[in-house]
Amino acid sequence: MITREEITMLLDHPVYDGEGHKIGDAKHVFFDDMTGRPEWVSVKTGMFGSNESFIPIHDATLVEDHLEVPYRKDQVKGAPNVDIDAGGHLSASEEHRLYEYYGVNWDNVLSDDGMSGDGGMGTDTTTTDTTAAAGTAGVAGTASVAGTAGYEGTGRRSLRDDDDAMTLSEERMHVGVERRETGRARLRKYVVTEEVQQIVPVRHEEVRVEREPITDANRDAAYAGPEFTEAEHEVTLHEETPVVETEAVAVERVRLTTEEHVDDRTVRGQVRKERIETEGIDLDEDVRRRPGRE
Template sequence: MIAQEQIPTVLDHPVYDQEGRKIGDAKHVFVDDVTGRPEWVTVKTGMFGTNESFVPIKDASLVDDHLEVPYPKDRIKGAPHVDIDGGGHLDASEEQRLYEYYGIAWDEAWQRANQPGDGGWAHGTAGTAGAAGAAGLTDRGRGDLGAEDMGTARTGRSVGDDAMTRSEEQMHVGIERVETGHVRLRKYIVTEDVQQTVPVRHEEVRVEREPITEANREQALSGPEIAEAEHEVILHEERPVVETKAVPVERVRLRTDEVTDEETVSGRIRKERIEVEGDETGIARDRDERDAM
């Protein structure tokens, strides 16, 4: 429940939904022109705050430095788009459409708005007090209060003197950190065919014949004169033996590097202009006002 004196605390502060998720920042608070009670808050949503959604402020509450509203983020972002007229007011059809979207009965809202009470939130009338009767809403409407114009509902009415306040919107570009993808390391096994050449040796039989000489005559005559005999030689060879062994070869990790790019953001802002109307001539105008026109 937000009172009018809490509006400066709400503006330009974060707004969270019923599940504790940030929706955006509060841009404007709309109050009833008759009762002065806050009725709606607009929330800047989107990556760069390019959209502005209306949310009922009746059951909202201030928690620390942010505003909590009893609606889910997706419902708020899908609220009907409303174009605010030059005076910063909601007309009857726009407000009725918003009431219906959030499940608030229009007739009940009108009745509560006209019930007598002490003007506080305890009676639960502030959330619908801005209805002020379907017939008179177009004239009285909702006053739009931004951080720069507390004290006047941007209707051109003075607040105690004969000066008129001229306001304009300023564009503030924020930065939102969002997920753009996932990168992971995954280790898997592949099989490759490899070749390696190694030298191997083997034995072969070579027959040697030598004549009988005085040097070997004694060995040649050591056996029987005529007989059968055998002599066996064992042959050897080398064969390659393959053995695999797992050894560590490198360490791999993921790191993120921040790269700064520049993006141009465009938007629309509204400015109020003050003109002097009358039959008299020779009216001096402010230099800045002449340059703007």
């Protein structure tokens, strides 16, 4: 059983089930108004701690830096939602409903608290100290809450008996990011055939008949043979034709890389804050009485 002295080591620390699964973090501890013993712990569960579940800690154990409870994680997360009154109390009906959900015998709980089975669990409206002993006015009070900071928030009771101040609490939204796959890209190489065209100059030979008159310069060559004879002369013609060859040439290297771009996205959520309201105080008059005010 958890003692009052262990509460400060419990708040804001992890809570695990009997199989070693983390359920959440302990946020508040509720005490019995008559005995002052811890009865319940509230645990933030769900995404970003959006839900608060109640767990009996009568059979819980504080192990090093965390609390172990004999209930499964899914059982705790499925616990019924309960309302806390303005005084930071669980009503008897709400507490009874929670005990029934967890399979805890209501009569055994009353017996362990030193009360008769027919005494009931009424709301204590007289005592203001969570360490009040049995015999304080009223029947056994329902559980009152201790805040995570060790002081009381609005309507909650403080763990310090000599402190009459209220501590205001508020929820802070913590937004994280997760990395997920959005798609895939790949490189695939394949071969295509395309027509190319190029102009290439080519040469060829043609026959041309040249005639020259007999002159003193060529007269001897002209009269060198017989006067009348038969003869023939052959000339070989040539031309150029295009010849096509291909060769594989590396032209570039291609690879896939990724680059990150940062976009701003607005994330909206709901957080709760505690506020103070006063009764029986003239705030305007109080402000006028402050030093430095007329």
